[in-house]
Amino acid sequence: MKSLQGLGALWETAASIIPLTAILAILQIFVLKKPLHSVKDFTIGFLLSVLGLHLFLKGTTMSLIPLGDSVGRNFVIINKKWIILIIGFAIGYCATLVEPGLKALALEVEELSAGAIPHKLLIQGVAIGFGGGMAIGLLKILLNMPYIKVLIPLLLVVIFLAFFAPEPFGAIAFDAASATTGPVNIPINMALAVGLASVIEGVDPLISGFGIVGLTSIGSMISVMILGILTKI
Numbered sequence: 001m002k003s004l005q006g007l008g009a010l011w012e013t014a015a016s017i018i019p020l021t022a023i024l025a026i027l028q029i030f031v032l033k034k035p036l037h038s039v040k041d042f043t044i045g046f047l048l049s050v051l052g053l054h055l056f057l058k059g060t061t062m063s064l065i066p067l068g069d070s071v072g073r074n075f076v077i078i079n080k081k082w083i084i085l086i087i088g089f090a091i092g093y094c095a096t097l098v099e100p101g102l103k104a105l106a107l108e109v110e111e112l113s114a115g116a117i118p119h120k121l122l123i124q125g126v127a128i129g130f131g132g133g134m135a136i137g138l139l140k141i142l143l144n145m146p147y148i149k150v151l152i153p154l155l156l157v158v159i160f161l162a163f164f165a166p167e168p169f170g171a172i173a174f175d176a177a178s179a180t181t182g183p184v185n186i187p188i189n190m191a192l193a194v195g196l197a198s199v200i201e202g203v204d205p206l207i208s209g210f211g212i213v214g215l216t217s218i219g220s221m222i223s224v225m226i227l228g229i230l231t232k233i
Contacts, residue, residue, distance in 0.1 A: 072195025105145020
């Protein structure tokens with residue numbers, strides 16, 4: 001029974017990858033009239049992608065999500081809110097450093113800018129902003145603040161900085177924000193926020209527990225724009 005369930009879960013992972021793979025392959029072969037570089041490498045790579053994604057999702061479900069939920073629920077043991085915010089910042093910062101999508105974006109930016117925007121500098125800037133957004137999100141939960149009172153000021157800051165940040169950094173900021181919402185950050189941050197919201201009296205987890213991913217993305221946008229203003233690249 002367990003083996004059948006495992007195969008079923010593996011097939012679900014494959015089914016989520018097959019449509020995108022099929023579209024790209026059809027475009028390459030029949031529309032663009034270009035052969036696959038190596039059918040063998042393509043096939044092996046596809047199988048490894050399915051297996052790797054399946055194992056990652058399984059591992060996340062077994063470890064990161066329960067751990068994040070447990071940490072969030074036990075945050076209330078800490079009496080001082082500022083300590084919770086520092087811990088939240090550290091978790092968001094460290095999780096962003098290993099986000100694969102962000103690494104890919106940063107390397108692409110470094111290549112296209114001929115090294116003018118080092119990938120390590122960009123990753124650090126995004127991670128700091130993400131951690132800041134994480135801290136703001138946790139503060140919103142702790143104070144049971146309406147989402148709109150947090151969102152509007154942050155968006156106004158983004159609009160304000162857009163007038164002063166170099167144009168490349170403005171565009172990079174938007175892509176960096178989406179690159180942070182990957183397979184590492186989302187399960188950890190959502191579990192942490194929902195876990196915290198579920199144990200605070202008077203806080204609805206459905207209302208306050210969600211939305212933290214959006215705040216972290218806005219935090220990343222702000223930090224990238226500030227980075228552009230400070231470095232003047």
